[in-house]
Amino acid sequence: MLRVNPNYLKLRGSYLFSNIAKKVNEYSANHPDAQIIRLGIGDVTQPLTPTVIKALHDATDEMADKNTFRGYAPDLGYDFLRNTIVEHEYKSRGCEIAADEIFISDGAKSDSGNIQEIFSSECKIAVTDPVYPVYVDSNVMAGRAGEFVEQKEQWSNIIYMPCTEENGFTPAFPEEVPDIIYICSPNNPTGTALKKDALQKWVDYANEHKAVILFDAAYEAYISEDDVPHSIYECEGARSCAIEMRSFSKNAGFTGVRLGYTVVPKDIKDVDGNQVHPMWARRHGTKFNGAPYIQQRAGEAVYSAEGQKEIRGLVNYYMENAKIIREGLKDAGYTVYGGVNAPYIWLKTPDNMTSWQFFDHLLETVNIVGTPGSGFGPSGEGFFRLTAFGSHENTKAAIERIKHI
Numbered sequence: 551m552l553r554v555n556p557n558y559l560k561l562r563g564s565y566l567f568s569n570i571a572k573k574v575n576e577y578s579a580n581h582p583d584a585q586i587i588r589l590g591i592g593d594v595t596q597p598l599t600p601t602v603i604k605a606l607h608d609a610t611d612e613m614a615d616k617n618t619f620r621g622y623a624p625d626l627g628y629d630f631l632r633n634t635i636v637e638h639e640y641k642s643r644g645c646e647i648a649a650d651e652i653f654i655s656d657g658a659k660s661d662s663g664n665i666q667e668i669f670s671s672e673c674k675i676a677v678t679d680p681v682y683p684v685y686v687d688s689n690v691m692a693g694r695a696g697e698f699v700e701q702k703e704q705w706s707n708i709i710y711m712p713c714t715e716e717n718g719f720t721p722a723f724p725e726e727v728p729d730i731i732y733i734c735s736p737n738n739p740t741g742t743a744l745k746k747d748a749l750q751k752w753v754d755y756a757n758e759h760k761a762v763i764l765f766d767a768a769y770e771a772y773i774s775e776d777d778v779p780h781s782i783y784e785c786e787g788a789r790s791c792a793i794e795m796r797s798f799s800k801n802a803g804f805t806g807v808r809l810g811y812t813v814v815p816k817d818i819k820d821v822d823g824n825q826v827h828p829m830w831a832r833r834h835g836t837k838f839n840g841a842p843y844i845q846q847r848a849g850e851a852v853y854s855a856e857g858q859k860e861i862r863g864l865v866n867y868y869m870e871n872a873k874i875i876r877e878g879l880k881d882a883g884y885t886v887y888g889g890v891n892a893p894y895i896w897l898k899t900p901d902n903m904t905s906w907q908f909f910d911h912l913l914e915t916v917n918i919v920g921t922p923g924s925g926f927g928p929s930g931e932g933f934f935r936l937t938a939f940g941s942h943e944n945t946k947a948a949i950e951r952i953k954h955i
């Protein structure tokens with residue numbers, strides 16, 4: 551008899567951004583003249599850079615020639631890209647990572663959702679609150695989350711680590727020791743980032759308790775402060791306890807191209823001495839057929855001198871928006887966080903409005919779409935996320951509108 555996976559029946563509603571899209575579509579249908587500005591979803595708006603476009607064209611042309619045509623890519627990634635990543639992201643920062651510890655993928659969303667599969671269903675996970683929803687939902691699907699407790703708006707078997715104004719959005723060690731710890735820095739949604747000493751404490755904690763840190767560094771390119779690490783492997787001892795996920799989406803604008811990678815050092819072992827690295831290689835080889843050659847050549851081009859200059863331009867463009875939002879909101883009397891090492895601004899809702907009340911208020915009064923903080927977890931209640939990924943024009947217009955509410 552056919553039965554769906556019962557864990558999937560436990561999932562809550564639809565994905566946060568589908569809920570937002572539904573509300574906005576309804577509003578647009580009823581107000582066809584509304585000039586809506588979207589600063590909700592964290593998707594880029596600027597086109598791919600010339601160096602990337604050229605690499606995409608060149609690789610496509612290779613596909614048209616019988617001598618250079620490529621079929622299936624290696625499951626774990628082409629060496630030309632794995633080696634380039636090691637040189638530019640790790641060796642240059644003094645991090646000891648080998649090319650065969652880099653697993654090329656189609657992006658950090660699938661990797662951050664899939665990586666939990668290689669760990670026992672008995673493992674206890676800890677997430678920050680608020681949290682990128684993929685970490686929680688993928689563990690609900692895996693049967694690791696327990697039951698949803700309505701009053702707390704939390705899953706009974708997940709350890710939540712509140713990130714609040716009081717703790718500067720840096721999570722404290724939880725009372726119960728987890729086996730798997732999700733950390734995202736720079737953070738989506740709070741836009742804040744862990745300093746080196748704070749991250750080092752987490753690495754020490756994980757090593758001490760034989761836990762693993764799943765470190766999502768999708769926004770690494772936005773770091774502007776010197777004491778914020780770009781990779782967790784800048785911390786001593788991280789090779790034995792940390793898996794790092796990276797993406798070309800937010801630095802190079804590959805949200806539609808799709809490319810990312812995950813680093814799994816060979817030093818990570820479970821309590822029985824089993825290496826984690828071959829498990830992820832096996833999982834990747836079985837369920838993933840390799841990121842496309844054309845995309846991987848485009849990824850390689852990002853690391854050329856010209857490519858690096860161009861993506862710096864993209865990041866600066868969005869960070870200029872972040873500044874416009876941050877400063878503009880401060881002038882308007884809002885309390886704001888983030889936007890210094892990340893393209894997100896996390897603002898406190900005014901007049902004690904709930905996050906969804908403020909969402910409706912902004913949509914209805916000034917036709918601006920943002921993301922309600924409570925959609926990322928109970929500690930996000932009373933906060934609201936705006937992204938810096940819009941155009942300058944829209945960002946400036948949005949802030950002017952908010953100032954005049």
Ligand SMILES: Cc1ncc(COP(=O)(O)O)c(C=O)c1O
Pocket residue numbers: 592656657658659660662682734738766768796797798799805809810
């Ligand atoms: C924290 C975090 N990780 C991963 C992703 C997804 O990255 P990718 O486009 O590489 O799948 C996002 C996208 O918004 C994100 O916010």
